[in-house]
Amino acid sequence: xxxxxxxxxxxxxxTTTAVTKASSKAKVLTGDRATGQLHLGHYVGxxxxxxxxxxxxxxxxxxxxxQGLTDNGHNPHKVSDNILxxxxxxxxxxxxxxxxxxxxxxxxxxxxxxxxxxxxxxxxARLMRNPTVKSEIASKAFGQSIxxxxxxxxxxxxxDITAFKATLVPVGDDQLPMIEQxxxxxxxxxxxxxxxxxVECQPLLSKVSRLPSCDGKNKMSKSMGNCILLDASAKQITxxxxxxxxxxxxxxxxxxxxxxGNVVFTYLDAFYPDADYVAQLKAHYQxxxxxxxxxxxxxxxxxxxxxxxxxxxxxxxxxxxxQLIEILKAGTEHAQAETDQVLQQxxxxxxxxxx
Ligand code: ATP
Ligand code: MG
Numbered sequence: 406x407x408x409x410x411x412x413x414x415x416x417x418x419x420t421t422t423a424v425t426k427a428s429s430k431a432k433v434l435t436g437d438r439a440t441g442q443l444h445l446g447h448y449v450g451x452x453x454x455x456x457x458x459x460x461x462x463x464x465x466x467x468x469x470x471x472q473g474l475t476d477n478g479h480n481p482h483k484v485s486d487n488i489l490x491x492x493x494x495x496x497x498x499x500x501x502x503x504x505x506x507x508x509x510x511x512x513x514x515x516x517x518x519x520x521x522x523x524x525x526x527x528x529x530a531r532l533m534r535n536p537t538v539k540s541e542i543a544s545k546a547f548g549q550s551i552x553x554x555x556x557x558x559x560x561x562x563x564x565d566i567t568a569f570k571a572t573l574v575p576v577g578d579d580q581l582p583m584i585e586q587x588x589x590x591x592x593x594x595x596x597x598x599x600x601x602x603x604v605e606c607q608p609l610l611s612k613v614s615r616l617p618s619c620d621g622k623n624k625m626s627k628s629m630g631n632c633i634l635l636d637a638s639a640k641q642i643t644x645x646x647x648x649x650x651x652x653x654x655x656x657x658x659x660x661x662x663x664x665x666g667n668v669v670f671t672y673l674d675a676f677y678p679d680a681d682y683v684a685q686l687k688a689h690y691q692x693x694x695x696x697x698x699x700x701x702x703x704x705x706x707x708x709x710x711x712x713x714x715x716x717x718x719x720x721x722x723x724x725x726x727x728q729l730i731e732i733l734k735a736g737t738e739h740a741q742a743e744t745d746q747v748l749q750q751x752x753x754x755x756x757x758x759x760x
């Protein structure tokens with residue numbers, strides 16, 4: 406692919422975006438914390454699905470920089486340095502800004518304002534009971550110093566979802582309590598308003614909602630530094646696959662090996678295009694006669710083929726920061742207009758619409 410055909414015509418973007426938005430398709434909202442480059446977990450957990458969703462729905466993707474700050478308040482560069490990285494990742498995998506609105510959370514004031522209104526409808530006890538928040542607080546070892554922004558981020562997510570009137574929210578299974586909490590806020594607000602101002606949303610789960618890291622111990626995650634990035638070099642891919650956990654008791658090729666808990670098979674299930682072939686490999690491995698080296702070679706080739714074109718496109722986008730900013734700005738301006746309307750409705754529900 407040459408530069409001419411891949412780089413987007415940003416001048417035409419605002420016009421095309423407006424045309425797309427005039428449709429009455431159901432609305433989908435997703436987002437990513439701007440805490441690092443995106444990785445293979447994002448690819449199978451959300452990006453692949455977003456490529457399909459952008460063809461069928463009115464999709465908004467939020468670069469969640471404010472949410473990134475909720476556990477990085479004292480290290481804000483981690484967030485600000487990664488905003489354009491995330492946008493470049495979107496474009497590199499094929500998110501098309503003429504079909505999907507890509508926007509920046511901190512530059513949409515209605516999202517923060519809505520958070521303030523909704524905060525009055527949620528008790529601290531309810532936030533503390535949220536299972537995702539509970540386990541994240543434990544794993545982040547905040548001790549007695551939980552940032553208020555972190556504790557309240559489910560309220561901010563409810564603001565994001567409702568501000569875009571999203572009815573479908575693609576999430577990992579760990580995010581289901583956020584949907585529940587959002588819908589509670591929606592019901593409370595509608596009750597106060599005496600009419601249906603906000604709409605409830607439904608989760609959309611992806612096939613792979615928790616891709617493990619190479620050692621199989623944790624979820625692949627930006628903050629844990631255990632990722633295969635979408636622009637990993639050929640050498641990094643080779644090293645990562647070689648390091649993958651297989652079956653500790655599979656010492657000789659002729660021995661039967663275990664598929665359950667074998668990270669190489671988890672990845673083949675997630676990425677290899679031919680599921681029948683993966684089933685044959687599993688049978689062979691369980692029977693004995695298929696070595697870890699040969700198995701890893703198959704996965705490595707598959708990941709090399711997947712990542713090489715993404716890496717190439719990403720390098721092109723990240724070298725044109727002006728274009729990335731232009732795309733993000735156009736999407737954000739569109740989002741500002743859309744979310745302001747919902748904010749006005751919510752303010753009216755509280756009777757705070759004097760002028
Ligand atoms: P951080 O460590 O900063 O929280 P992260 O790597 O967990 O970053 P997020 O921005 O929190 O990434 O995740 C955004 C979305 O990406 C999630 O809701 C989920 O759908 C998807 N996702 C992230 N990591 C994975 C993974 N390992 N497997 C599948 N999906 C994932
Ligand atoms: Mg996360």
